[in-house]
Amino acid sequence: MGNATSSHAETKTLAPTLVSRLTRHVVSASGDTTTTTAPFTGKPLAELPVSSASDVAEAFERAREAQRSWAAMSPRDRVAPFLRFHDIVLDRQSEILDIIQWETGKARRHAFEEVYDAAAGTLYYARQAPRLLRRRRSIGAVPGATRTYAHHQPKGAVTVITPWNYPIALPVGDAVPALLAGNAVVAKPDTQTALSALWAIDVAVEAGLPEGLWLPVLGEPAEIGDPLIDGADYVAFTGSSAVGAKIAQRAAGRLIGCSAELGGKNPMIVCEDADLDRTVEGAVRACFSNAGQLCISMERVYVHDAVYDAFTEKFAAAVRDMELNSALDFSADMGSLTYQRQLDRVSAHVDDARQKGATVVAGGRPRPEIGPLFYEPTVLADVEPTMRACADETFGPVVSLYRFSDENEAVERANATDYGLNASIWTRDVNRGRRLAERVRAGTVNINEGYGAAWASYGAPMGGMKRSGLGRRHGAEGLLRYTEAQTVASQHYVGLGGPPGMDGETLARTMTLGARLMKRFRIR
Numbered sequence: 001m002g003n004a005t006s007s008h009a010e011t012k013t014l015a016p017t018l019v020s021r022l023t024r025h026v027v028s029a030s031g032d033t034t035t036t037t038a039p040f041t042g043k044p045l046a047e048l049p050v051s052s053a054s055d056v057a058e059a060f061e062r063a064r065e066a067q068r069s070w071a072a073m074s075p076r077d078r079v080a081p082f083l084r085f086h087d088i089v090l091d092r093q094s095e096i097l098d099i100i101q102w103e104t105g106k107a108r109r110h111a112f113e114e115v116y117d118a119a120a121g122t123l124y125y126a127r128q129a130p131r132l133l134r135r136r137r138s139i140g141a142v143p144g145a146t147r148t149y150a151h152h153q154p155k156g157a158v159t160v161i162t163p164w165n166y167p168i169a170l171p172v173g174d175a176v177p178a179l180l181a182g183n184a185v186v187a188k189p190d191t192q193t194a195l196s197a198l199w200a201i202d203v204a205v206e207a208g209l210p211e212g213l214w215l216p217v218l219g220e221p222a223e224i225g226d227p228l229i230d231g232a233d234y235v236a237f238t239g240s241s242a243v244g245a246k247i248a249q250r251a252a253g254r255l256i257g258c259s260a261e262l263g264g265k266n267p268m269i270v271c272e273d274a275d276l277d278r279t280v281e282g283a284v285r286a287c288f289s290n291a292g293q294l295c296i297s298m299e300r301v302y303v304h305d306a307v308y309d310a311f312t313e314k315f316a317a318a319v320r321d322m323e324l325n326s327a328l329d330f331s332a333d334m335g336s337l338t339y340q341r342q343l344d345r346v347s348a349h350v351d352d353a354r355q356k357g358a359t360v361v362a363g364g365r366p367r368p369e370i371g372p373l374f375y376e377p378t379v380l381a382d383v384e385p386t387m388r389a390c391a392d393e394t395f396g397p398v399v400s401l402y403r404f405s406d407e408n409e410a411v412e413r414a415n416a417t418d419y420g421l422n423a424s425i426w427t428r429d430v431n432r433g434r435r436l437a438e439r440v441r442a443g444t445v446n447i448n449e450g451y452g453a454a455w456a457s458y459g460a461p462m463g464g465m466k467r468s469g470l471g472r473r474h475g476a477e478g479l480l481r482y483t484e485a486q487t488v489a490s491q492h493y494v495g496l497g498g499p500p501g502m503d504g505e506t507l508a509r510t511m512t513l514g515a516r517l518m519k520r521f522r523i524r
């Protein structure tokens with residue numbers, strides 16, 4: 001495992017002209033900067049501007065100004081820049097793939113997944129937003145005499161806060177529907193991976209999105225965290241459950257809405273009738289995409305007794321075969337971790353499990369000779385509840401295998417967690433898979449796939465139950481969360497007080513008769 005091919009990242013750097021083209025978008029007046037580090041090499045990567053609380057206030061002011069004329073346009077007229085954005089992202093993918101690899105240390109194949117996602121998710125909303133935002137007529141107070149419709153006003157200025165693990169997919173995925181719904185966006189990407197988000201903003205402006213509508217700020221949560229909530233009309237947050245709860249509390253204090261896409265400890269169930277070769281291929285992707293730094297990746301695999309040994313053998317062989325390297329091409333199966341704190345956490349979970357008696361079936365070691373933050377894809381067995389890897393989110397390339405003997409037990413154990421983000425079920429009988437899926441408490445369940453099938457079904461909602469989140473992205477929900485529904489009703493022919501001169505008792509009798517007739521003829 002992990003042949004260290006020549007580390008191309010050692011011999012290349014990010015072009016300074018590219019960095020300055022991207023950082024000019026950041027709202028930052030002070031001239032203060034911070035320097036990021038390349039995970040592949042441990043060397044300085046880019047110097048980025050830092051925003052203060054007053055820069056955040058300035059960003060909201062500019063965003064609100066730009067939003068006024070944007071909101072006055074019809075949804076159909078807002079679409080064109082996003083269709084062009086889709087094309088530019090695909091055309092210039094090699095530029096953004098390099099940036100993502102530099103900032104995160106992930107393998108190019110995993111960077112490609114999110115570049116593809118940024119384009120495809122944008123296209124979904126560009127095509128669907130006019131339909132989803134259409135006026136909807138509804139039966140009025142007095143059918144025929146009251147004409148009623150509901151429509152959607154934009155919230156105004158939306159804050160989008162995103163983490164470092166999917167640095168283009170998440171900022172784009174949350175900002176684009178907000179913009180198409182007529183809002184402006186103030187974006188706070190994680191500083192380590194800000195260039196990827198800034199690249200997306202740069203492309204959107206090039207594609208014709210009016211300046212000032214999608215404004216980035218960068219900085220420490222202690223300085224700009226609260227101002228980002230206090231200035232917004234809605235907050236879309238993606239990150240850890242602990243921070244999500246804080247943000248939800250602050251948003252609640254202001255009576256503004258928020259969505260929170262949070263952590264997971266996602267279960268995979270392998271039934272005795274699963275196609276094992278397909279399952280193993282899927283499990284490798286499901287557990288080790290982006291080195292497991294993926295909120296919807298699998299960290300617990302429950303395997304039926306009848307196939308446990310065969311699955312374990314094939315899975316361990318496939319994992320040992322994975323190529324780890326830091327090349328800026330498609331040769332790696334898995335890349336580096338992004339932060340030292342991730343490496344520390346992964347090492348701590350594996351060491352703790354090993355010390356308490358777990359079996360390391362594959363992997364289990366850091367690989368500093370490939371890059372400072374590389375860790376082997378790791379498979380554990382005999383993991384007990386006293387071990388951290390059992391219930392805490394590792395958010396790294398570590399998965400635990402467990403046996404089960406009947407499917408009720410599998411569902412019960414899959415649900416025995418505070419999280420409820422994603423789950424995966426493997427069986428040749430899809431109807432059985434669906435029956436099991438509906439008993440699992442998770443926002444998405446993938447059958448015969450780990451995460452991609454549900455995630456990339458953009459028309460269907462995506463999000464977490466329990467401590468995994470609040471609200472949904474994707475689908476109608478992912479767009480309408482950024483709007484206020486408004487009902488407009490007009491009264492025609494007769495007033496609600498009845499015809500002139502009708503006394504109260506007659507009015508009550510007439511209305512009672514009307515209520516009965518409406519029920520009888522199913523008008524209501």
Ligand code: NAD
Pocket residue numbers: 161162163164165166188189190191221224225226228238239240241243244246247260261262263264294295393395421464468469
């Ligand atoms: P984090 O919560 O520490 O940080 C996420 C973002 O929030 C960063 O931009 C950070 O700077 C910002 N932030 C932190 N404290 C803040 C505050 N008080 N106010 C405003 N902003 C604040 O999360 P992380 O460790 O960077 O990311 C990993 C976590 O994100 C994991 O738990 C993972 O499961 C989760 N995640 C969830 C999804 C999803 O869609 N459900 C997607 C990706 C990651």
